[in-house]
Amino acid sequence: MPEPVAAVPGAETLRGLGISPGRAAGRVYRMAGPPLLPNPVPVTDTVAEIARAVRGLEEVADELALRAEKAADPAARDILEAQAAIAGDPMLRESVDEHVRAGMDAAHAIDTACAQSRQMLLSAGGYFAERASDLDDIRNRAVAAVLGLPMPGVPSPGYPFILTAEDLAPADTVNLDPDTVLALVTEKGGPTSHTAILARALGLPAVVACHGATGIADGTWVSVDGDTGEVGTGIGEEAAAEIQRRALAERDRLGKASGPGRTADGHPVKLLLNIGSVADLQAGVDAEGVGLFRSEFLFLDRRTAPTHEEQTSAYEAVLRAFPGGQVVIRTLDAGTDKPLPFLGLADEINPALGVRGLRVSRRQPDVLDAQLDAIAEAARASDTSPWVMAPMVTTPGEAADFARAARSRGIAHVGAMVEVPAAALHARRLLDEVDFLSIGTNDLSQYTFAADRQHGDLADLLDPWQPALLHLIAECAEAGRAVGKPVGVCGEAAADPLLATVLVGLGVTSLSMSARSVPAVRDALARHSIAQCRHNAELALAARDPDGARRAVREAW
Amino acid sequence: MPERTVAVASRSGLHARPAKIFVEAVARQGMAVRIRVGDGKPVPANSMLAVLSLGAGHGTEVTLAAEGPGADEVLASLAELLAQDLDAEAVPDA
Numbered sequence: 001m002p003e004p005v006a007a008v009p010g011a012e013t014l015r016g017l018g019i020s021p022g023r024a025a026g027r028v029y030r031m032a033g034p035p036l037l038p039n040p041v042p043v044t045d046t047v048a049e050i051a052r053a054v055r056g057l058e059e060v061a062d063e064l065a066l067r068a069e070k071a072a073d074p075a076a077r078d079i080l081e082a083q084a085a086i087a088g089d090p091m092l093r094e095s096v097d098e099h100v101r102a103g104m105d106a107a108h109a110i111d112t113a114c115a116q117s118r119q120m121l122l123s124a125g126g127y128f129a130e131r132a133s134d135l136d137d138i139r140n141r142a143v144a145a146v147l148g149l150p151m152p153g154v155p156s157p158g159y160p161f162i163l164t165a166e167d168l169a170p171a172d173t174v175n176l177d178p179d180t181v182l183a184l185v186t187e188k189g190g191p192t193s194h195t196a197i198l199a200r201a202l203g204l205p206a207v208v209a210c211h212g213a214t215g216i217a218d219g220t221w222v223s224v225d226g227d228t229g230e231v232g233t234g235i236g237e238e239a240a241a242e243i244q245r246r247a248l249a250e251r252d253r254l255g256k257a258s259g260p261g262r263t264a265d266g267h268p269v270k271l272l273l274n275i276g277s278v279a280d281l282q283a284g285v286d287a288e289g290v291g292l293f294r295s296e297f298l299f300l301d302r303r304t305a306p307t308h309e310e311q312t313s314a315y316e317a318v319l320r321a322f323p324g325g326q327v328v329i330r331t332l333d334a335g336t337d338k339p340l341p342f343l344g345l346a347d348e349i350n351p352a353l354g355v356r357g358l359r360v361s362r363r364q365p366d367v368l369d370a371q372l373d374a375i376a377e378a379a380r381a382s383d384t385s386p387w388v389m390a391p392m393v394t395t396p397g398e399a400a401d402f403a404r405a406a407r408s409r410g411i412a413h414v415g416a417m418v419e420v421p422a423a424a425l426h427a428r429r430l431l432d433e434v435d436f437l438s439i440g441t442n443d444l445s446q447y448t449f450a451a452d453r454q455h456g457d458l459a460d461l462l463d464p465w466q467p468a469l470l471h472l473i474a475e476c477a478e479a480g481r482a483v484g485k486p487v488g489v490c491g492e493a494a495a496d497p498l499l500a501t502v503l504v505g506l507g508v509t510s511l512s513m514s515a516r517s518v519p520a521v522r523d524a525l526a527r528h529s530i531a532q533c534r535h536n537a538e539l540a541l542a543a544r545d546p547d548g549a550r551r552a553v554r555e556a557w
Numbered sequence: 558m559p560e561r562t563v564a565v566a567s568r569s570g571l572h573a574r575p576a577k578i579f580v581e582a583v584a585r586q587g588m589a590v591r592i593r594v595g596d597g598k599p600v601p602a603n604s605m606l607a608v609l610s611l612g613a614g615h616g617t618e619v620t621l622a623a624e625g626p627g628a629d630e631v632l633a634s635l636a637e638l639l640a641q642d643l644d645a646e647a648v649p650d651a
Binding site: 118124 | 573609
């Protein structure tokens with residue numbers, strides 16, 4: 001619970017949405033956005049101006065080359081190396097040279113040269129056009145360099161800090177070091193935005209949709225409460241140190257608990273992990289299995305489908321990690337936010353409502369068939385019995401087709417993800433076809449509330465505490481209870497300790513989340529009886545809005 | 558001026574990794590080599606941007622040109638490089 005801290009002059013509390021629990025305090029540093037071009041300046045010394053522009057480009061090329069050297073992931077290294085080469089490109093330099101000679105200052109010459117090269121790549125089309133965004137990044141960095149503005153990207157003050165930003169995109173956070181970032185606070189974003197997912201994966205407290213966050217001056221001491229969504233300025237260094245000390249003590253306490261998930265009175269709730277590859281399973285994770293193995297990583301950044309052997313060995317590695325436990329593999333989920341070049345799917349006006357998830361097999365059944373073949377072989381090789389589920393199942397007919405395809409290969413546990421309201425409404429009929437359901441709350445929110453997951457202005461609609469969302473989850477859980485089949489939650493909602501008690505109260509049988517979220521959820525369940533969980537569920541369902549639901553359940557604790 | 562015309566053999570075309578390997582090979586020659594597609598404008602082959610902007614896909618015929626002592630040998634070795642599938646050298650997936 002938040003402790004009062006001594007207020008100092010200028011103290012202010014900003015309010016946002018707490019989306020990753022925990023408290024932290026430290027100095028704030030803002031992630032700089034792209035630099036704005038000032039008005040053009042007349043050039044008197046052309047040679048000096050060219051030298052200034054070239055220095056800017058060189059600085060960027062050197063920095064990118066350095067980052068490439070440090071990058072652990074070969075794919076990231078390739079991209080950074082290519083970017084460094086573009087920043088040092090002879091043609092780009094020639095073009096900058098020409099523009100300065102024609103009278104432009106260094107910043108405008110870089111801006112214009114990058115814009116022209118960008119246009120050239122775009123007109124080359126296809127995957128050449130994908131490199132166009134690299135030029136935006138190089139342009140922003142080089143213009144910042146010549147203007148003496150802060151480099152766009154994650155700042156590095158040299159000590160742990162709290163990162164503020166408009167919003168965080170995956171590209172911004174590739175090099176984010178969880179040991180130097182204490183918490184994340186963004187102006188935009190919602191409970192299912194990238195910032196939220198990243199924060200939970202790294203175990204960092206985070207607040208999104210926090211108006212005024214980017215207005216806090218660099219170096220200001222602030223406290224962040226990832227549960228209540230409060231961001232307090234005007235605390236001193238001592239108060240900050242005290243908050244950090246307590247936060248670490250709390251983390252230690254949570255880390256000491258272990259074992260299977262259960263309520264205070266022993267009602268079992270499986271605590272499972274969301275993973276992207278076997279690499280996420282390192283470092284002695286204490287969980288009962290994998291509730292969501294996203295198989296996309298095998299397919300990303302590829303022009304051709306992975307081979308049977310590649311797929312088989314990737315699945316086998318994960319299956320062998322939990323020989324006695326449960327491992328749920330989700331078949332390929334390509335779509336809106338994760339286009340896969342090798343599928344060659346056409347651009348869609350409304351990709352969230354288009355061909356994605358299981359729907360891809362309407363056009364390319366061979367991709368799913370090949371994946372099921374590889375999973376079946378991995379199961380035989382590791383002598384395990386994986387659970388396999390399809391994303392974006394919408395009708396019982398689709399569930400039946402998928403189940404038939406999987407069972408014909410000897411896969412014994414076949415499931416469907418519930419992400420579409422139609423599937424939730426007919427959960428019982430889906431369960432006539434499959435052995436289990438797994439509710440993906442992020443997409444289920446997006447489709448139930450008709451609100452884009454990336455849309456910052458609609459974050460309140462995507463709040464996993466929305467009573468209407470909980471109502472759909474209740475439908476699914478009830479259907480599972482009626483026929484004695486498991487119904488889990490694998491969306492971000494499962495990682496919220498307080499909401500976890502509500503989900504269990506609704507009848508959910510397993511919760512799957514990032515490894516860092518497990519201790520707090522285990523602790524919350526251990527402190528509630530199943531009767532209290534059911535009571536929490538009733539309170540949340542009866543509330544008129546997410547805030548009301550949260551407040552009612554928090555007060556009941 | 559000595560010229561060599563060759564079809565790009567890399568599966569993804571002269572893009573990303575193949576483009577980088579080619580541009581680096583040109584830079585190592587220390588000779589001004591230009592590259593074009595068909596009757597298009599020749600661009601400096603030591604520029605990643607210029608090479609990418611050609612938009613040369615798998616099977617596209619590109620023409621290399623250079624002048625000076627040893628130009629024929631340089632062009633021959635670069636043409637040989639383009640005639641290989643440079644994607645095949647990609648780092649093995651983890």
